[in-house]
Amino acid sequence: MVGGRLSQGQVIAAVGAVVLLVGMFLPWIGVSGSSLPSGVNLPPGVANGISGAASTSDNIWKGSTLDIYLLITAVVALLPALLALTDAAEEFSFVSAATFLLGVVGTILVIAWLTVDFPDGADRKYGAFIGLAAAIVIAIGGFRAMQEEVAGEI
Amino acid sequence: MDANRLSQGQLVAAIGAIALFIISFLPWFSIGQAITVGGTSVGGSVNRNMWEAENPLDIYLLIVILVALVPAAMAMLGDGAEAPLAPVATALLAGVGTILIFYQLFDHFGSGVSIKIGLILGLIACGAVAVGGYLTMQEDAGGERY
Numbered sequence: 487m488v489g490g491r492l493s494q495g496q497v498i499a500a501v502g503a504v505v506l507l508v509g510m511f512l513p514w515i516g517v518s519g520s521s522l523p524s525g526v527n528l529p530p531g532v533a534n535g536i537s538g539a540a541s542t543s544d545n546i547w548k549g550s551t552l553d554i555y556l557l558i559t560a561v562v563a564l565l566p567a568l569l570a571l572t573d574a575a576e577e578f579s580f581v582s583a584a585t586f587l588l589g590v591v592g593t594i595l596v597i598a599w600l601t602v603d604f605p606d607g608a609d610r611k612y613g614a615f616i617g618l619a620a621a622i623v624i625a626i627g628g629f630r631a632m633q634e635e636v637a638g639e640i
Numbered sequence: 641m642d643a644n645r646l647s648q649g650q651l652v653a654a655i656g657a658i659a660l661f662i663i664s665f666l667p668w669f670s671i672g673q674a675i676t677v678g679g680t681s682v683g684g685s686v687n688r689n690m691w692e693a694e695n696p697l698d699i700y701l702l703i704v705i706l707v708a709l710v711p712a713a714m715a716m717l718g719d720g721a722e723a724p725l726a727p728v729a730t731a732l733l734a735g736v737g738t739i740l741i742f743y744q745l746f747d748h749f750g751s752g753v754s755i756k757i758g759l760i761l762g763l764i765a766c767g768a769v770a771v772g773g774y775l776t777m778q779e780d781a782g783g784e785r786y
Contacts, residue, residue, distance in 0.1 A: 551697045554743050558736055583725055584732050591703055591733065595696045603696055 653772025
């Protein structure tokens with residue numbers, strides 16, 4: 487136990503969750519391109535990305551379902567730490583398993599987004615890699631917390 | 641294979657997962673594509689199913705389908721292997737999936753995009769998988785509520 491109440495796994499997951507929440511506001515995707523010829527108008531949503539001559543970058547909150555999923559993952563990963571601090575962890579003993587599952591699936595989704603689903607012509611920014619690392623840390627923390635719970639029962 | 645080996649929750653989750661897989665090939669979004677060149681507009685609308693949308697939702701829902709179907713298939717085949725996390729995983733991932741699909745109803749990326757029948761049916765099917773997972777959790781716990 488760390489600090490008397492939090493297990494090591496819960497601390498790792500909570501740190502990963504905080505890093506993920508911060509990382510979600512960093513640039514994940516960058517778009518650079520030249521100006522369109524005059525008289526050419528693109529559909530709404532497309533024009534913002536490529537019509538300007540300057541490069542633009544966006545965080546994960548714009549343009550993907552990944553934002554709400556990663557938010558849920560971060561909240562669930564923070565939950566055991568908050569519950570442990572309030573001595574209420576026994577009522578939700580499956581939260582460590584949920585943290586592990588959401589962390590693993592989050593890692594898969596970020597990798598898929600960076601590879602299969604990544605928009606053509608866009609650049610991967612450092613925020614995406616920080617998010618990926620944070621999702622992996624949450625999964626490891628959740629797994630470790632599960633192991634610690636099992637060891638505590640024996 | 642023996643479907644009688646499935647619990648009620650596993651059956652609900654499996655039927656929901658199969659329905660979700662079939663529904664994933666129906667139109668989920670319609671994308672209006674119109675380009676104006678020198679005052680002349682060219683274009684129309686194109687339907688996209690779950691797999692064609694540039695969105696990680698397809699991979700996520702595939703994971704949900706597999707997590708719901710694999711334990712049911714193992715039970716039907718009479719495999720004695722224990723998967724104690726399977727009901728929790730099914731309920732949790734399908735529950736989050738339902739939230740993600742519901743979120744798509746309001747955040748579908750731009751004014752040129754509209755939702756289609758597949759998204760609504762997918763929401764219902766994913767909700768059914770979550771309910772099936774929850775019922776299995778309760779059955780496994782012998783009536784003990786989580």
